Amino acid sequence: MMVDLSAIASATPYLLSGLWFTVQITVVGVTGGIVFGSLLAVARLSRNRLVSTLATAYVNLMRSIPLILVIFWVFFLVPWAIGWMTRSGRPVAVGASLTIFVTFVLFEAAYYAEIVRAGFRSISPGQYSACEALGLSKFHAYIYILFPQAIRNVLPILLTQTIVLFQDTSLVYVISATDLLGAATKIAQRDGRLVEMYLTVGVIYFVVCYAASQFVKQLQGRLAYGAR
Amino acid sequence: MIEINSVSKSYGSFQVLKNCSASIARGEVVVICGPSGSGKSTLIKTVNGLETIDSGEINVGGFRLAPEVTNVAALRRSVGMVFQSFELFPHLTVLSNVTIAQTKVLKRSKAAAEEKARSLLARVGLSAHIAKHPAQLSGGQQQRVAIARALALDPEVMLFDEPTSALDPEMVNEVLDVMTGLARQGMTMVCVTHEMGFARSVANRVLFMDGGEIVETAAAAAFFDAPRSERAKAFLAKILKH
Numbered sequence: 001m002m003v004d005l006s007a008i009a010s011a012t013p014y015l016l017s018g019l020w021f022t023v024q025i026t027v028v029g030v031t032g033g034i035v036f037g038s039l040l041a042v043a044r045l046s047r048n049r050l051v052s053t054l055a056t057a058y059v060n061l062m063r064s065i066p067l068i069l070v071i072f073w074v075f076f077l078v079p080w081a082i083g084w085m086t087r088s089g090r091p092v093a094v095g096a097s098l099t100i101f102v103t104f105v106l107f108e109a110a111y112y113a114e115i116v117r118a119g120f121r122s123i124s125p126g127q128y129s130a131c132e133a134l135g136l137s138k139f140h141a142y143i144y145i146l147f148p149q150a151i152r153n154v155l156p157i158l159l160t161q162t163i164v165l166f167q168d169t170s171l172v173y174v175i176s177a178t179d180l181l182g183a184a185t186k187i188a189q190r191d192g193r194l195v196e197m198y199l200t201v202g203v204i205y206f207v208v209c210y211a212a213s214q215f216v217k218q219l220q221g222r223l224a225y226g227a228r
Numbered sequence: 229m230i231e232i233n234s235v236s237k238s239y240g241s242f243q244v245l246k247n248c249s250a251s252i253a254r255g256e257v258v259v260i261c262g263p264s265g266s267g268k269s270t271l272i273k274t275v276n277g278l279e280t281i282d283s284g285e286i287n288v289g290g291f292r293l294a295p296e297v298t299n300v301a302a303l304r305r306s307v308g309m310v311f312q313s314f315e316l317f318p319h320l321t322v323l324s325n326v327t328i329a330q331t332k333v334l335k336r337s338k339a340a341a342e343e344k345a346r347s348l349l350a351r352v353g354l355s356a357h358i359a360k361h362p363a364q365l366s367g368g369q370q371q372r373v374a375i376a377r378a379l380a381l382d383p384e385v386m387l388f389d390e391p392t393s394a395l396d397p398e399m400v401n402e403v404l405d406v407m408t409g410l411a412r413q414g415m416t417m418v419c420v421t422h423e424m425g426f427a428r429s430v431a432n433r434v435l436f437m438d439g440g441e442i443v444e445t446a447a448a449a450a451f452f453d454a455p456r457s458e459r460a461k462a463f464l465a466k467i468l469k470h
Contacts, residue, residue, distance in 0.1 A: 124313070124315075126311055126313050126315040127315055127317070129278055129311065129315065130311065130315035130316075130317070132277075132278060132304065133276055133278060133304060133307075133308075133309040133311075133378075134304070134328075134329040134333065134377070134378075134381065135301055135304035135305050135329065135333045135381065136328075136329060136332055136333060137301075137332075137333075140332045140333075144328060144332065145317050145328075148319050149317075149318065149319055152319060
């Protein structure tokens, strides 16, 4: 078996454009996931039964079905749902990119919600009392006091989840999107260079994820309060 | 200043407060003491609404607190509280700990809040530490920051819930000194504490609690020299033995 390095070189620009889309999905998934996930976490901790039950149900649903299925759902069902809601009766094209961004935010939010919730639970009850005693509103207490501590307490887990998210983006190949793996697949099939392409993307995934996990490991040591 | 009228509270079938009544005048320093589990901490926390009450009512400087009253924002602005475990915000600097409620609750400008914070931190002897984080301070220093943080909102009443119980013995006095200074300046103070020396020399009156009841209320000197109730005698005999 021969490995043709020139095949890799000529494929590099296309692979990089795929990697760029992978990074975009990750950034949107992380940002949207943490924002929506934090709201879900606060909702789950709410004393309002209806609010906490709805948030809990959402989180449990998303965590109990495979990501690949959610991608299918959003890609194939949402166009029909929009068509039905607008009463045109025809499916409305949503586009692969938008589908993917929405899916990852909805799906990852469930995981981030659980992590952020653990962060809130790790804060001593006395901190909540201190916020109350100072007359801080719930909103101010969460934004300035509780959320920063919660995130800090679970930052290593949040980043680890983000590494998993980065790898999970490869699932978008099922709707033929051109992420890193999608780009590699297309070239591999066009040029018959399966070995070169799949080895190359394997190395890229490994380098990015391993470097990120080493960073997380370092961060853990530096995060303890007072250790600065 | 503070009127506590027939306040009762239960956790399930366990009654923590049984028909407690007390009256505290402006400028008075009152110490609440009693064996552990007697309801002292619960009682002090009802005064700023951290603990709800099942019956009775509490008046604090014109604010009426009753079981059905849920909006206590105005009350908390006029009552400062210091906790046993300090509860400083660990992710903020000492200065930010003292400014945050000023800017968010009282809507003071950042400059005004910092000026106030600096002067309060100077008053509790911590000017050199304003840029540090709480974890870099000793327990006594942290508790003094917590006192400054509570004072920053210009409270009319200060509540202290066992402020020295979590401290190493050599740090107790620096906190008691700050509290004594505060008392001398005329602050209305309610302190749950086991520091009987502080109670005797600084407090005007002592409330003795046992089993959820206020068993005895007396002038501080009278309470220590001649307790009236048997339960207070037994308590004092235990803690003053050594």
